[in-house]
Amino acid sequence: MRRDVFQAIADPTRRDIIGLVSHQTLNVNELAENFDMSRPAVSKHLKILRECGLLKIQKKGRERYCHADLEKLGEIAIWVHQYRRFWNTSLDKLEEALKEDQNNKPQ
Known part of the structure; x- marks a missing residue:
């Protein structure tokens, strides 16, 4: 499925995620701590943001770090x-x- 940036910002949780990672790079667990939902639910939001080109996820060892790519x-x-x-x-x-x-x- 091809996603676009409008799908990314359509959800308030994804807008909040963008806001958080636009100020600092966070690992997935740090990011998930900001939301009252399961880690798999947060991961689904991260996947959509990544597919839309607004989020980059970089692996360092066992950790995955998220940072914003706001050009889109x-x-x-x-x-x-x-x-x-x-x-x-x-x-x-x-x-x-x-x-x-x-x-x-x-x-």
């Missing part, structure tokens, strides 16, 4: 930007209409 979040920024332009334009038009309506009201 640029795809979300691009997507959001097009809607930001739409909403800014729409809200500007609404503001103009409200000002015009206010100016046309009898005093």
